[in-house]
Amino acid sequence: MSTIKISSNTLVLNEVKYIDGLVRNLLDAQIDEILFLDGGSTDGTYELLLDYEKKYPDKVIVIRWKQPDNSMFKDAFRESVRRNVLKDASNGDYILVIDADERINIDFKQYITLSEASYVVPWRQFWGNRIRVNTQDDPAWYPGYRIRFMRNVPDLRFQQYANMGIHYNMAKKGHRLVFGFNKSPVFKTLFALYNRLWGFSYKICDKIVIYHLHYSDLNQFKINDLRKTEKEYEIISVNSPHEGVSYFLSKKQVCCLNSDIQPELKEFIIKYYMPII
Secondary structure: OOOOOEEEEEEEOOOHHHHHHHHHHHHHOOOOEEEEEEOOOOOOHHHHHHHHHHHOOOOEEEEEOOOOOOOOOOHHHOHHHHHHHHHHOOOOOEEEEOOOOEEEOOOHHHHOOOOOOEEEEEEEEEOOOOOOEOOOOOOOOOOOEEEEEEEOOOOEEEEEOOOOOOOEEEEEOOEEOOOEEOOOHHHHHHHHHHHHHOOOOEEEOOOOOEEEOOOOOOOOOOOOOOOOOHHHOOEEEOOOOOOOEEEEEOOEEEEOOOOOOOHHHHHHHHHHHOOOO
């Protein structure tokens, strides 16, 4: 068993339908510390997290910091500051950055070795309910790699992304890093050259996968998400080797897997994504 300590960091706001699946996933993945920062939930998320903290006092840590009203994905949200609060409260050798609508393969620890390097891992996109995920012929998202295991060292910090205050980046000693890259060899090369210019050490690991759900319940819209909902886009049948469906998102065709293609992945998703009914 690995002696490397992993701390997960998750920001939440009104995520009550997704917390159970996330906590089960992180417990099964043997995360050593499961940290949440609640931004002022009113749907029972905070109370549910407190129940988990009471049930797993040596693992689950809950911090409360109310967000300004209507602040999600805006400057007042101060996402990078909130993520640094979680980072500073973490004791792990590595910090797993994971959101409420994301999951990780539960055997990931066997692929982590302790070094100064952070880990860059694939980011698999789901659209719609349960099993639709980007595939190898996906021109928009595949494969999509992100820095998701950051080495817990003082000179690595979260830094606000400049575009409308949306989301965040990472910085090393104040120098903003490139957070990820897609399948283009050019972007991968630029990622490597720029980040190593600032002394950022990393490893690419295809064995660790982050599955991003984009929220499975399309009838329950996220009021704090400025993007158009996936339901507003047309779903069409496509003629592809994957026999899936396709969404048109921002004029990009996103191909998706049919649920019969990968039964083991379907089992994983049903177990860890199913919202509370």
